[in-house]
Amino acid sequence: MKNILLVTVAVASIGFTACKKKDFADSYADPGKISTSTVDKQFAGTLVSRMWTNTDKGNHGYVVPQYWNYFVILRTTLLHYTQAVGWENSDNQYVPGSASISDNWKDYYYFLAQYRELEKIYSKLPAIEQADNRIYMIAAAIFLYDQTQKMVDLHGDIPFSEAGKLSTNGGNYSASLAKYDDAASIYTTMLDSLKGFADELNSIVVPAYIQKKFNTQDLINLGDIKLWKKYCNSLRLRILTRASGASAFSSRASSEIATILSTPAKYPVVTANSENIKVTVFDLSSDITAKSFKDGLEGDAGRASNTAGKVMIDHMKANGDPRLRAMYQPGDSAKGVYTGVDPVGDRSAQDAAINRDSKIALYNRSTVSRNQYFPGILINAAEVSFLAAEYYLKTANLSAAKTAYETGIRQSVEYYYWIRTLSNDASSGPLTPTNATEVNAYIASTGVNWDLALTTADKLTLIATQKWIHYSVVQPHESWAELRRLDAPALSFEVDNASNIIKQPPVRWFYPSSENIYNKTNYDVVSSKDNLTTRIFWDVK
Template sequence: MKKILFILVATGAISLTACKKSDFADSYANPSSVANSNVEKQFAGFLASNRWYVLPDYWNYFVVLRTTLNHYNQAVGWANSANQYVPGAASITDRWNNYYNFLAQFRELENIYAKLPEDDQKDRRIFMIAATIYLYDHTQKVVDLHGDIPWSEAGKMSANGGDYANSLPKYDKADAIYTKMLDDLKGFADELNTISIKNPIQEGFKNQDFVNNGDLAIWKKYCNSLRLRMLARVSGVTAFQSRVATETAAILGDPNKYPLITDNADNVLINVYNLNSEIHSKNFRTGLEDWDGNIAGKAMIDHMKTNSDPRLRAIFEPGANAGGVYNGLDPMLNSSTQTSLIAGGTMSIYNRSTLSRNQYFPGVLITAAEVSYLVAEAYLRAGNDAAAKTAYNKGIAQSTEFYYWLRTLSNDNVSGTLAPTNATEIAAYVASPGVKWENATTTAEKLKLLATQKWIHFNVVQPVESWAEIRRFDAPVFNFEVDNANAQKQPPYRWLYATAEQTYNTANYSTVKAQDNLTTKIFWDTK
């Protein structure tokens, strides 16, 4: 990590140790500021530009997630209030703006790369492949929140010589964006098997890549695991089903050619090494804990308690006045009762030492447990129940291992010593009535088991992925108080567009205005 930071400073890029959030936008998006940039520097700046939406940070957790996805996913408990199912403008705008700044950094990388001689382009091809994989991971999330978005023409003001009027982007259809991403990822998966990287280029790639530290094998696994996630996401769409079946079978049938993340050692994370750098999780505490944003929800706590989930004590801790008993807040109680329960200290909270006060908590992109659940789903849909069961059970074990590993990173022990788990405890959980694979007798019931395990694994750590999967599976099924004070009486199916789109991208916005509501489903939400 120290070497990465040194390279950023020594080559003239903005120092991660002395910058503000806005510095990256100011330095990388402005065409006049990148005249002396190069592929290596721009690649690092691109990765850095959205880091606070990967690493757990205050603004994302407190402003964006606290009143939106964490509620809609019932990953937390909260006191009901009016208008609670309408995402706030601050939540939408900041996330939207961050993505389009991030996309602008990618476009600048494209511009710099395109100006290189052909031989230099070939030498630095790995930077473009890795950057595009990373971009597509986050683009998928934005599409899953909003649906159609400006994309193919977005972020090109620098390439257009600063011509604002000619840089207003059209909206691309969500399914077309998914198609393009799947096409490219398939191409990258094949290309990464044959790519040759010269030693000096590999060293530069390693120094600037703070996601996978220049590990080509992990980038291959990231690419194919992301493909598998996206293929599963569109598996209910008739137009994609033939492709899903063919490409999923190819991935699962040839792990040498299309390797996946199959072990926690290969998880794609932004790891924290130096708390004095700008790669840290020091603001997770205020982001999650302020205004009681870390209260446990009843549905998750009840499921974990009933089935003796070994992750319970790693992910949650009893309330200060709960006598060691885990309690989750019921979303169907009236708000005054909920407020009193929260104030009374009997409600469980997210384990502070594992999560919010763990300043070394990594930015989580994709883990072995998620991939195992995707593999289980693929085998289940293909009629291979035995392989599906194996992958499902493996995912549970990997998820458990992951959360206990997270605690080992922590520099905080306010939650007390975490009693270790073991194979016997995990096996007992896998065999419990609400978890055991054989207790589900239909494909639909087994998909609900998978959906529940994904929900527990994602919790507040990967809320965008959790919300997408809950909508796709229509599971787990939650009860929500009806908000009779608002037209939006239950959680939405999508987020609205940032209000600036109506003002500044008016003509293009008019093409999607009719679907800019909270009730239009994303194209893959077919249930």
């Protein structure tokens, strides 16, 4: 089969509120209806192509938690590399599988082709209609950049600027062979565009007839322009922070982050959980649900990804973390004791603990894996607060850094208890509410207390550790990127002496083997980087 990057033909989509698969597929699946599509419908189709699994099209969902993403792609890769879960060590365990790589790649470029079709449809509008429909292009690009950053952070250089344009190029296969764009240049493109969007959103006027349709087609912020502003600027904050250690970006990151954080009226960010950027599950009879999250995370015996890792569990227990009971539940035979899998423990002991003893803690089924209303999290308040804390620490504004750090912790606690309120599952039993006294005690505990961290490095480790706990299994892409960038918290892994490829977790993923076949000329330019040890440009520590 030809590489999806080159041959996917973007197809039309229809608008909906809580659409059924049949309703959507009637228009979405027929390439012959491209000419009848509209900007608003293709905008919705672009979002949908990334949000949930569409077996009719052979693509998989990556925003709302889905089986394929968690079981096939994340289970043996990012969830292990971040120790968000516990697992039994095995030979060649750190090499990402070909299915993980190829499916993730294929699905991203299917999504990108949908976006290119949106660009194509928009470009054919008269100027006055382009102005009216501008909000669709801004919103689609913000979401595209969010998803593209994840791809860059996995692979480094990727085809981007010329990718996904087979339909745009009139079906000319040769003209659609896409070059690889330098990872840093993609970051620059995204930052330049997002800065422009941030200013444009402050003055944009959306006609009433467009706003009415946008409210329906916008599956992320439901037409709320204020939330799109917050999404845009919060994403800028994430990308700037990620690139801040690279010499080519350090000055820009410092300047732009300072501007964002000091002028909230002009550049607002997400500051409360009520503003979290997410895809909400409204109707379990629609396709936008987390029904398959259970099979994706819980899997089956010996292949589950809902078992707790020792390092995270021990930190939470030692410091009285209020999130512990919301995020996890004790093993069925653990008599209320939370125990995690030791990542460097004996393999036979790991096997017994996971598969036979039933004493290992699990991710709370009612909060996480069996919560069919689990939202598709894009950016949230705690994440933004921790990014702000890091910036303030770097600028020696310790008071502001402490406030942002402690605010992030409070928001993270609130976040996990809020997610539990969404659940339609009660199998884990009732969740004892937390309170201000418990949260304050946690913030004052030895392993969390800001004032007990005496050096800048120690304080940065506190921030990094809280990010890591907060991301858990919910945002593994962000977690793995931040672990590589900050080298904190320090995690130990078994040395895989059986592997002749890599003995510790990688710092990037391979490209799919199809690239060396169907896009060989362009692949050859980056082939020297196609290994598991070439760092992404921002990974400089």
